[in-house]
Amino acid sequence: MKNFKKNIALLAALACAGTMLAGCTSDKPAEGGDTPAAEGGDTTTAAADGGADAGADTGAADAADEGKVLKICGWNTEFQGLFETYYAGTSETPYAKAPGLPEGVTAEFIITANEGNAYQNKLDQDLEAQAGKSGDDLIDMFLFEADYALKYVNSDYTMDVKELGLTDADLAEMYQYTKDICTDSNGALKGVSWQATPGLFAYRRSIAKDVLGSDDPATVQEAVKDWDAFNATAAAAKDKGYYMLSGYDDAYRTFSNNVSAPWVNDQNQIVIDDNLWKWVDQTKEFTDKGYNEKTSLWSDGWSAGQSADGKVFGYFYSTWGINFTLKGNAGDAGFGDWGVCEGPQNYYWGGSWIAAAKGTDNKALVADVMKWMTCNGETMTQITNDTQDYTNNAAAMNALASSDFKSDFLGGQNHIALFAESAPKIDMSNISGYDQGLNESFQAAFKDYFDGTVDKDTALQNFYTAVSEKYPELTAAE
Amino acid sequence: MAAPLSRRKSISYSKWGYFFIAPFFIIYAIFSLIPLIDTFKNSFFEYYYSQLKWTGPNFVGFDNYKMVLSGDLMKYFGNTFIIWIIGFIPQIVVSLALASWFTDLRLKLKATGFFKVVIYLPNVIMAAAISMLFYSIFSEYAIGPINSILLNAGAITEPYKFFSYTTSTRLIIAGINFLMWYGNTTIMLMAAIMGVDTSLYESAQIDGANPTQTFWKITIPLIRPILLYVLVTSLIGGIQMFDIPSVITNAKGAPNRTTMTVVMYLNNYLTTGKNYGMAGAVSVILFIVAAVLSLLVFYLMRDKDAPKKKLKKKKGANLL
Numbered sequence A: 001m002k003n004f005k006k007n008i009a010l011l012a013a014l015a016c017a018g019t020m021l022a023g024c025t026s027d028k029p030a031e032g033g034d035t036p037a038a039e040g041g042d043t044t045t046a047a048a049d050g051g052a053d054a055g056a057d058t059g060a061a062d063a064a065d066e067g068k069v070l071k072i073c074g075w076n077t078e079f080q081g082l083f084e085t086y087y088a089g090t091s092e093t094p095y096a097k098a099p100g101l102p103e104g105v106t107a108e109f110i111i112t113a114n115e116g117n118a119y120q121n122k123l124d125q126d127l128e129a130q131a132g133k134s135g136d137d138l139i140d141m142f143l144f145e146a147d148y149a150l151k152y153v154n155s156d157y158t159m160d161v162k163e164l165g166l167t168d169a170d171l172a173e174m175y176q177y178t179k180d181i182c183t184d185s186n187g188a189l190k191g192v193s194w195q196a197t198p199g200l201f202a203y204r205r206s207i208a209k210d211v212l213g214s215d216d217p218a219t220v221q222e223a224v225k226d227w228d229a230f231n232a233t234a235a236a237a238k239d240k241g242y243y244m245l246s247g248y249d250d251a252y253r254t255f256s257n258n259v260s261a262p263w264v265n266d267q268n269q270i271v272i273d274d275n276l277w278k279w280v281d282q283t284k285e286f287t288d289k290g291y292n293e294k295t296s297l298w299s300d301g302w303s304a305g306q307s308a309d310g311k312v313f314g315y316f317y318s319t320w321g322i323n324f325t326l327k328g329n330a331g332d333a334g335f336g337d338w339g340v341c342e343g344p345q346n347y348y349w350g351g352s353w354i355a356a357a358k359g360t361d362n363k364a365l366v367a368d369v370m371k372w373m374t375c376n377g378e379t380m381t382q383i384t385n386d387t388q389d390y391t392n393n394a395a396a397m398n399a400l401a402s403s404d405f406k407s408d409f410l411g412g413q414n415h416i417a418l419f420a421e422s423a424p425k426i427d428m429s430n431i432s433g434y435d436q437g438l439n440e441s442f443q444a445a446f447k448d449y450f451d452g453t454v455d456k457d458t459a460l461q462n463f464y465t466a467v468s469e470k471y472p473e474l475t476a477a478e
Numbered sequence B: 001m002a003a004p005l006s007r008r009k010s011i012s013y014s015k016w017g018y019f020f021i022a023p024f025f026i027i028y029a030i031f032s033l034i035p036l037i038d039t040f041k042n043s044f045f046e047y048y049y050s051q052l053k054w055t056g057p058n059f060v061g062f063d064n065y066k067m068v069l070s071g072d073l074m075k076y077f078g079n080t081f082i083i084w085i086i087g088f089i090p091q092i093v094v095s096l097a098l099a100s101w102f103t104d105l106r107l108k109l110k111a112t113g114f115f116k117v118v119i120y121l122p123n124v125i126m127a128a129a130i131s132m133l134f135y136s137i138f139s140e141y142a143i144g145p146i147n148s149i150l151l152n153a154g155a156i157t158e159p160y161k162f163f164s165y166t167t168s169t170r171l172i173i174a175g176i177n178f179l180m181w182y183g184n185t186t187i188m189l190m191a192a193i194m195g196v197d198t199s200l201y202e203s204a205q206i207d208g209a210n211p212t213q214t215f216w217k218i219t220i221p222l223i224r225p226i227l228l229y230v231l232v233t234s235l236i237g238g239i240q241m242f243d244i245p246s247v248i249t250n251a252k253g254a255p256n257r258t259t260m261t262v263v264m265y266l267n268n269y270l271t272t273g274k275n276y277g278m279a280g281a282v283s284v285i286l287f288i289v290a291a292v293l294s295l296l297v298f299y300l301m302r303d304k305d306a307p308k309k310k311l312k313k314k315k316g317a318n319l320l
Helices: A002-025 A078-088 A115-132 A146-153 A176-180 A205-212 A217-223 A227-239 A252-256 A274-289 A300-304 A319-330 A363-375 A377-387 A394-401 A415-425 A435-451 A456-470 B002-009 B014-042 B063-070 B073-103 B112-124 B127-137 B145-153 B166-194 B198-206 B211-222 B224-239 B243-248 B262-271 B276-300 B305-319
Strands: A043-048 A069-074 A106-112 A141-145 A199-204 A245-247 A292-295 A314-318 A338-341 A352-356 B045-050 B053-059
Touching (some): A069 A363, A078 A106, A078 A377, A115 A435, A115 B262, A146 A352, A199 A319, A205 A227, A217 A227, A227 A274, A252 A314, A252 A435, A274 A435, A319 A338, A352 A363, A377 A394, A456 B262, B014 B276, B045 B063, B053 B276, B063 B276, B073 B166, B073 B262, B127 B243, B166 B224, B211 B224, B243 B262
Parallel strands (some): A069 A141
Antiparallel strands (some): A043 A106, B045 B053
């Protein structure tokens, strides 16, 4: 008995010590280790092996005096997948021409989930600590989204891509808006993207047939060409027992991308654009009339609406959403049952840019990755052919748009043609560095209003309260 | 020559005592005292981080406090207190009932060890995990088991959005708190009841007291110190309530910020803005409130005979 107690005590002590050590490592987990998924803040690290068997030379990358670890920060594995297939050649089905990483160099991805600014918060901390680090601990590249691009672009943490060796000729075929968004106040380009993200309205063909009598993109486009037509179609869908949209946030981007001024003016005041109020009023109307399923973006119910037994007419989705998210949610049963049309208003959603982190010890390699992944028309045509995603190369995309390219998932439609038409029209002039934080707070505050728990003024007040906690320097405009 | 010898005679071992308690004080100073002083200091400064730039620290006097107190802080204290009390009342009632049944000599319950383990189990699970579990159980979409049971039973016609209404959200949070802590309280109260001399119960029974009378007249008065302890620890834990409402409402305190507890509010200042000034001010206020509440509870539940006894002693000393 005594021995038993002793053993128990020893075990307990070991367990305590174990948790203490685990606590130490959770900040920067060991390679391949998982930390328990905390809400909105899980961090995992995965390592891609050096391209030992890829063989090919990287050419520009002079590996001799460069670091041995290429450290890349992101918020999901989208770029990691592309990188491993089209650059490192370490994925299961690598691109035949993938150049591979230089001998002895490994790529390490640090992935932090995006919600609640978790990715930005962690990245900010890491970038701030960058000065005190050296060699392989340095972050070499990181990804960011349009919603907060300006924050990094206007900081000293990103490097001018020209300084890395990218030329105007390299950048010529990129869509202008993808460059505008990453140009700092001095005119230096700080980040590049392999994708352009024009948005479309993705609809379920079977429901469109039932409601409109046809699933032809032209017919559907006619039925949703402006907001009046959209509302009329919503009423028709409701009569047939369908929901026009899934939830509150679905149409948000189409309104918020067509604002007349940035979220924050030059006096650090928050300006709520009339277009955002239109979103509030329309969403309230849709909710009260039962045109939507009352879900929130990314929630289980929202995803379920895209599955085989969903009753939602359509979703506003941009490029990546159609081939990355919708396709996954639709599953085999929904394959071929979706179509796309332009929708009532031009908009964009998301998009990822890559930037070189200041202090990187892999400058040549980073420049080579940028050139290969974002400037090379051949790579990008290949990416589009393989993934159906829309890439940031006007010449390559226009060629595909006029070809017989088609998506089986979208019932044989050439969605690239629709994207190619709307991509040059994207206007990124009204973004601010606060967009993600303010958009999230605005949607969260008005969810209560749509649910009917508060009135409009209270929701607005809650929005300002939440913002004052996030950004103390901002005030409400009079 | 004689002096050193005599000094050696009066050698004291008390310094070893100080050596042994030193680790606690050193660790306390580094990990608690210095941060505490820092928090007080920060609360008087404008000091935050936004758009990759630090602002401050600039001394602003009591501005942070003015801003916090003119805001919704009282509402968040109210939220915290309401959620705590609707969890605590059933917790103490159920725990008292269970503790007295488990210790009752005449009931002779079987397998009490098993039940004790079972009721304690929820406390072993991480609060965040149990919150996620409840979030999916009460999920607003037909996926959630509660909603699908209610729908199938015909009690409702469309899924009830539990997390869109103040009352249901608060009840769920309080319910989780109750579930997690009643086992712990039961074990503690059992220990307290078992410390009561059994002869008191026996003589009361001989005098014709029924179980209700022995419970109210013997058990409750004699376990009062432990009840006080349970109340104080639960109150202090309640004021610091954070993980369950934060996970359940995704840190939003939805709906209408009615499940926003004080610590969630404090955390809001730290997640995006790293606003050490305002967060410091909220922390200091929270510290003061917790201290005052603890002192108040101690005062109310103190042994009322103690001061009199002391007084008598003093008088006696004077007479002598």
